[in-house]
Amino acid sequence: MMEINKKSPIPIYFQLKQIILNRIKKGEWLPDSPISSERELSEMFGVSRMTIRQALNELVSEGILYREKGKGTFVREQRIEQSDAMSFTEAALNQGLEACNIVKNFEIEVADMSVMERLGLDNYEDVYYIQRFRTIEKMIIGVEEMYIPVKYIGNIKKDDFKGSVYKLLKDKYDYSIDHVKTTLEAVITGPDELKLFNLKEPAPILKVTAVHVTDKGLNLYYEESLYRSDKYVFNVNIYRR
Structure with a gap:
């Protein structure tokens, strides 16, 4: 068990936060299960309950x-939160989560009408088609298809x-x-998604369609993605014009 080093220049509450995070990562405290009480943590690490409370408040x-x-403090099921024009990988890293992209398909094909219209292409041009599985902590939570003109x-x-x-x-x-x-919509899992996401029964998932635009106004690539709604949150700022 990791111990608190009271001689360290690192604040005690911060050390405690890292210990709790490490236990969660190791699976000692599972999602939706209670962690030790403030009293138990205080006795376990020999620090005041005020310090314990500060660490827990920050983690909350x-x-x-x-x-x-009346019940206690519990581990929250971790979900990746993506905001605005932040990439999936960037969002995961910002939250201290291990993200991985598994490239399942990579080929050149002729753009269909839908892709042509979204990217503003004049002809049936060649595009790269890339399909990736998006994983967090080795669990597949999304599948992405991208179309980028060659x-x-x-x-x-x-x-x-x-x-x-x-x-x-x-x-x-x-x-x-x-x-x-970006367009966001809720859809119900089909047989392929049930198998991919390892779900036992149909559930709502998030469908994302998006055109990624450069600072020079170029529609660079088009994306269609599906994400588990219990593992992925997309934050959007909406302004009244």
Whole structure:
């Protein structure tokens, strides 16, 4: 068991936070299960309940834990929260989650009418079709299909898409994504999604369709994705014009 180092310059409450997070990551405290009480934690680590409460309050505000009046403090089921033009990988890293992209399909095909219209293409042009499974902590929570015109990125490899697409496009081609034209809708899982997401019965999932636009106004690529709604939250700012 990790111990509190009272001689360390690192605040005691922060050390305690890291110990709790480590226990959750190791599976010692499972989602929706209670953690030890403030009194138990105080006795366990030899620190005041005020310090314990400070650590727990921060973990509650960060969405790691939640409280139920009269019952205690529980581990919250972790969901990735994505906001605005932030990539999935960036969002996961910001929350301290282990994200991975599994590239299942990578090929060149001729754009269909839907892709042509969304990307503003004049002809039936070649596009890269990339299908990726999105995982958090080794669990598949989403499947993404992307269509990127070959003329915009030239020669590229399958393995290039294992990381953040935004970072890839910026580092290799100097494209900066400025905004994303997005449509969100709830749909019910079909047989393929039930198997992919390891669900026992049909459930609502989130369908995302999006055109990613550069700072120069170029519709760079089109995306269609499905995400488990119990594992993924998409935050949107809506302004009244």
